[in-house]
Amino acid sequence: MPPLCSDDRRELLALARAALTEAVLHNRVPDLPPPAGRLAERAGAFVTLHHQGRLRGCVGLSGRSLSLGETIVQSAVSAARNDPRFTAIGAWELSEVEIEISVLSVPEAIAPGAIQAGTHGLLVIRGSHRGLLLPQVAVERSWPALRFLEETCRKAGLEPDDWRHPQTQLLAFTAEIFSEREFHQTAPDADGRGPAKRDAPGAVTTPEKSGPAT
Numbered sequence: 001m002p003p004l005c006s007d008d009r010r011e012l013l014a015l016a017r018a019a020l021t022e023a024v025l026h027n028r029v030p031d032l033p034p035p036a037g038r039l040a041e042r043a044g045a046f047v048t049l050h051h052q053g054r055l056r057g058c059v060g061l062s063g064r065s066l067s068l069g070e071t072i073v074q075s076a077v078s079a080a081r082n083d084p085r086f087t088a089i090g091a092w093e094l095s096e097v098e099i100e101i102s103v104l105s106v107p108e109a110i111a112p113g114a115i116q117a118g119t120h121g122l123l124v125i126r127g128s129h130r131g132l133l134l135p136q137v138a139v140e141r142s143w144p145a146l147r148f149l150e151e152t153c154r155k156a157g158l159e160p161d162d163w164r165h166p167q168t169q170l171l172a173f174t175a176e177i178f179s180e181r182e183f184h185q186t187a188p189d190a191d192g193r194g195p196a197k198r199d200a201p202g203a204v205t206t207p208e209k210s211g212p213a214t
Contacts, residue, residue: 112146
């Protein structure tokens with residue numbers, strides 16, 4: 001999937017914001033017009049929510065069963081209400097929640113030695129076990145490739161070295177990552193220190209969660 005233009009990124013963030021607002025304030029999924037253009041293309045994606053620098057939800061779909069626009073709407077609602085690691089987003093938090101979107105390439109088989117931490121996201125599958133970590137998790141936690149692979153196995157409910165098992169599938173993908181922060185002037189906090197440092201996305205199919213368990 002070619003990179004999205006700035007207008008497409010803005011539209012996806014607006015979709016996610018509308019879905020988040022409807023889910024939190026009215027407990028419903030917004031009735032939106034059918035997506036058009038690039039947003040109508042089928043793609044996997046994740047929506048990550050932060051509140052005052054802390055992770056508050058991260059849910060998405062790695063498959064391409066829905067259009068990108070539909071995936072973003074569903075993921076935003078699920079990240080706000082259905083990520084079991086967190087309480088649901090409250091109305092009082094809504095204005096301070098920052099939305100980040102990760103649009104995924106098609107996951108493809110990869111050899112362990114070819115994994116590039118910070119470039120690749122990983123999906124580990126073995127039987128009913130499935131775990132996914134987004135590329136930014138390795139960056140924000142300063143994990144080398146092997147540690148990233150081991151943590152993805154843990155996310156799948158496996159032992160850290162179960163990637164060696166012949167029945168374990170190891171898939172990699174890249175992600176186009178953007179957030180509301182890119183389209184706003186980031187004003188300093190009241191104490192002048194600037195925006196708070198954010199937690200890494202905390203990630204098993206439909207919806208999936210990405211990031212280490214909290």
